[in-house]
Amino acid sequence: MNKLHLNIKVRLAESFFSSFITFMFLPFMAIYFAKYFGETLAGILVAVITVVGLVSSLYGGQLADKLGRKxxxxxxxxxxxxxxxxxxxxxxxxxxxxxxxxxxxILLNIGSGLALPAAQAMVVDVSTPDNRKLIYRLEYWSSNLALAIGVGLGGVLFSNHLFELLIIAAAGSLLSFIIVKFLIKETFFTEFKERVHLRKLYYDYKITWNDKLFMIYILASILALSLEFQVMNYTGVRLSNSTDQFSLWSTDRFQFSLGGVELFGLLRSENAVIVILFSLTVGLLSRIIKDRWLLILGVLINAVGYYFIAIGNNAWLLLAMMIPATVGELMFYPVKQTYLAEIAPAESRSVYMAVNSLVGRAATMLGGAAITIGHWLPVWLMGLLFLGTGVMAAWLFVIFMNRMEERAAPLDSTTSPTIMQ
Known part of the structure; x- marks a missing residue:
């Protein structure tokens, strides 16, 4: 940790504050829009916000390569x-x-979209292949710690204290600005000032769109990561619409129960806490299970857990099923990132990373669509759709890994004669 560049240490702190701010209220905005605009329109609004953020991420990647990261x-x-x-x-x-x-x-999402490629590029600028795994592991851990605290606080304050919640978020955003302004050093310099426009944007990213193997990886990643957004958005609205109290403990003299919004916040916090406590433990599975199977089993276990969360109405069932859903995530996510590093060519690595950063935006957009679709379809059918999404992601990852092996085969065949000599 002491050997890491100062920018990376500062970035980890800034990333924590930014994630904390986001998770305090963003997971609950689907509920907010459903309350004021109805469930059908709420899903469309969430999708619109996400699309705007997606476009700003693409533009932000180009700007960061022309004007600088900071x-x-x-x-x-x-x-x-x-x-x-x-x-x-x-x-x-x-x-x-x-x-x-x-x-x-929308403005908030534009800001977030612009920053992501620049921050990721800055990390690559000052890191080495030897310490990147540690950096991304720390970022993943930090993000989930922010999720646990932010969603927990949001679950308590969102319904009745949104005003106070937004004041805290604004103060955190100001602190994040101060950190970037005075502690982060610029890592990208160029003597040429090139005009940035949408036509140039197309040519900058065309190389990734023509890489069929990479596109299979991106589609599989979107489906795998969108499952959490879809299920949690749908479940959040479903639980918030319930007038029942969800009992956690009941005796003749004492009863402890939660409302739908509070239970939803508890589920999100549980997910983050499991990641924080068991990331390294689950990581030990890589020593006894091949990456190929760890990825596929992780995606499928994750899908089964979220299937029961989507259809369940018992508080303890929902809390119990969050365990396999999260463990599956811990199994497949690091392996997925490892494959990304292998397929991204060195001469175009920043562009590939920028496109990969859009996976989360696309996953969020599908999460918004789940709210609208869920308004018209019964719970059991929504559950099957979510389960099918996970199975489709696993199938695409199988195709991806098979093609990875086919791409590597010619390299092996060309090196074999040399060895024989």
């Missing part, structure tokens, strides 16, 4: 703070403006 990260933090500052007034005790809240959420 400038884009600072611009992002300014946009995020402005959006959160005005969100406070749009959701105050004196008035609520859902329409303006939607516009400000």
């Amino acid at each position: 400038k884009i990260m600072l611009l992002s933090e300014v946009l995020r703070f402005v959006a959160l500052f005005f969100l406070i007034f749009c959701n105050s005790p004196w008035q609520t403006w859902p329409n303006l809240t939607f516009v400000l959420m």
